[in-house]
Amino acid sequence: MTNSTQRVAWLDFAKGVGICLVVVYHTSEGTLNSFADVSGNITLVANYFRAWLMPMFFMVSGMLVRRSILQDDNAKLGNKLLDWIYLYLVWSVIIYLTRLLSNSFTNTHMQANEILHILWDPVPTIWFIYALLLSFAITIWVRHQSAPWVVGIALAVNMLNSLYYGWFDDSIFQRLAWIYVFYAVGFFYADSIRELLFASKESRLWILIFILMSPIVAFVKPYIPVYLLVFLSMVTVLAFLKFCISITALLPRWKMTRLMVYLGGISVFIYLTHFPFPAATRMLLLKLDIYSHGLTMLCAVLFAVITGHVASKLAQYRPVKFLFKRP
Template sequence: MTTSGTFAVADRAALSGTERIDWVDYAKGICIIMVVMMHSVLGVELAAGQTGYMHLLVAFAKPFRMPDFFLISGLFLARVIDRDWRTYLDRKVVHFLYFYVLWVTIQFGFKAPGFAAEHGWAHVANLYLISYIEPFGTLWFIYMLPVFFIVTKLARRVPPLLIWGIAAALEMTHVTTGWTMIDEFCARFVYFYSGYLFATQVFALSDRARAKPVMALIGLVAWALVNAALVYDGCSEWPVISLMLGFAGAVAIIVMGTLLAKMQWLGFIRFFGEYSIVIYLAFFLPMATSRALLLKFSPFDIGTISLLVTLCGVIGALVIWRLALLVRANFLFERPAALWIAPKKKSATLQAAE
């Protein structure tokens, strides 16, 4: 498939200005809920020293939770990859690095007293500096995106199937060096690159699911059964199987998003998807706060506490966003004009992908 073919589909989709694609936002909404759920559930269980019923759902989503997010992030790259380097770096590197620097500093502001109490302020300073080499906490996703954008543009004249084959091989080797950027690049780049390379097929898949919803539902049920069987049997992280489950799960999320968009059900998920990166940046604070309060004062079981913390993380992040806009602290979620290195586009609001 040629880059121009991908561009044609993305251009038809016209994700620019105020136009958006409904199923993409639904899919991103499902993704961000799963991401917040994972951090919330595992955090509650670690603090409580026991697991709850939400652990099963987190385990079920593990094979595809990040693959689908990265695949969707690469989906519209063909529309911008041939821009000049200055514009490209501004949109795809500086943009995300601004939010990484800002929010890693905010997170350290909240966590520094605890770190200092245990190891001293010198240790806190070292941790902060290291966070620019080793991504900190929940923010590794927006740290990795600029790396993927740069690698893809640099490699755009290399035969695409060769790049894809190398990326798939890296995923199946399950590289473990202890360095997040290396390990996550090897594990996730194949999905990001697939979003870029196979955009035509992705949109065609969505069109087929919209045209044949019954068959799409049957496919979702079959996928869910196979995914659950492999996860709970302990096979989901085996080489080849992990890659297949990653793509199968990404396809399932695309189909789910398409069916929800077709029926116009659960519109709040679409809203979450539209502001998925806003949620990703800010959910740590309401998540941590609600976790501490619920574990101390709530009469609920661990599973229910995990569910409530997930809800607080998602909704609380949006509340923080609205409050920031209300008090004119727009810089928390919008890059200031002074930090643009190319002519500013109409909307500066952070988006996961163009």
């Protein structure tokens, strides 16, 4: 595997593993909202993913858009912004209608007027697309500014948002204040991050390090001062990316590696279409008198992956294409 190919593979692998874990996280959040977590295990899982999962996606996204943004092709950048806006609006309506119609048999409690608030308060799960859109727009605006200044301001905003949580009243700006620093680090320091990640050749050791540090992150997160969580997130993200590099380097032909690389390539489709499955699988298993968090997570991931795969294929055809691509 060449270095160039390897870089594409590990980024796709990271997105593939990440999108499966997003489904696991949303399933665990739904479980916590519906049942008492007597053992505390589901809370640990949620704490672990809150620490680094979304920061990882935003850092990787920042790295991936660096070249296109720095080309200074304003027409192309404007079209990309319109693509994000279109995707956000279309799927906001889809998720809103689905949740509104399922109010009678789920605990979503979607209000009829929530669709009117999507400019500042996205409907559940779709906030990720809106935050990516805003991060992309901000980065276009500041792309030629000093990297330390931009990242420093983003870091300060993140820490202040953690200290004075509630300033933005749970709006998209609250999430953006938390997450943009990771996008900025990925964009402005993409080359440095790659150099750091590829500096060490001890692949097996890094796999072990990430596996061993994962339960530690889950246990210590609640005890770290909120304004320092950004640093825990950064370290965990970098360890995870090193883990992905190591797996793709050591096991490039392993079926699971290939699967995760493929899923990384269709991660947007999985993200957009996965929203019904955390609740649907939990309800289905309960109807069958099966109460298993692990099985619920596994089934949710399986359904989300299959649906995302089907959506990626259907998106090539005109009757469905408008759901995923601006006409």
